Amino acid sequence: MIEIRQLRKVYPARGGGREVVAVDGVDLDVGAGEIYGVLGRSGAGKSTLIRCVNLLERPTSGSVVVDGQNMTALNARQLRAARRRIGMVFQHFNLLSSRTVAGNVALPLEIAGVPRRERIRRVGELLELVGLSEKGRAYPAQLSGGQRQRVAIARALAGRPRVLLSDEATSALDSQTTAEILDLLRDLSRQLGLTILLITHELEVVKRICDSAAVMAAGKILESGRVADLLARPDSALARAAFPLDGTGREGSHVVDVVVRGAQADQPLVATLARRFDLDVNILSASVRTIGGQTVGRLRLELPGRGTANTTAALAYLAENGLIVGDGPTTDVSQVLADDQPVPEEAGRVESRVAPTGPEVDG
């Protein structure tokens, strides 16, 4: 649905300063109906990237294709039409304080010349979609942050877009409200077949709703893919940060990180190891999540007796079944999200590099 190829955006030098390469050769593919999150720290180039998708920023080079249309090749009239098929929501909602909730949602319909009666019907529909049917006559100042973002989402959906862009839509909200808005976005995506590209600095956003994700730093994509696939990749810094495993085990034991997916997650892995190999397997930590309807878990297991025949056989069994992602704590903390960042001294730091909000407990 969205294909970005070799995208670059360079802001020219101004007032004696240097030019800024905000987006530096980005490739990104967002499938239809998918929720795709781009995660990165402040200044990574996330807003610039997402603004290049609907050409609020014109790329310096590269191409952006949305729903089969090459955005950079459109003339002004075509671009206005294309933008109507792309909704956008922002961190600070951008509502008009002088208009009621209904008036804000109606605005894009007025601009598009939708007749009054049809407009009223559509606004009612949209407010119901975001759970604000009772608030049509209220003014933005009378609403909570979460309710304001719902209004902004309703407004963004007015033109029945196929794509929704979200620039930090939940960053101004507390964690409970963030969860509610994220769940709303996921429901809307499923219900309307809406493709959502969102940018965020919060790991929780990726964990809660994203089917796919990319990590961005200094204008570049460092890693990307389906979240469930990233979880199974030993080198994924995102998986490590978002689905952390800790615990070092006892002296003389063998610690191994495994990933279980889909049907595998329903198998009693620990019991199987115990039975087949006569081992007392200890779960040091686990991070389990439902992603795109599939259960995916990363587990850190402690097998007793490093190098013993039973433990060696159990490791071979795990490897044969493609379950091993890492060798426990020895490799787990050595990766960082960006090459230009120093290697962290302890595990907790890895996470704070992705999310300035700091480490969080997996729920």
Ligand SMILES: Nc1ncnc2c1ncn2[C@@H]1O[C@H](COP(=O)(O)OP(=O)(O)OP(=O)(O)O)[C@@H](O)[C@H]1O
């Ligand atoms: N209009 C502009 N003119 C010049 N430089 C800009 C402009 N917009 C952004 N930049 C620069 O481009 C870089 C990327 O900025 P961008 O806003 O895309 O980052 P971001 O990842 O969205 O950060 P944040 O999380 O703080 O919103 C930064 O160095 C920023 O200063």
Ligand SMILES: [Mg+2]
């Ligand atoms: Mg930004």
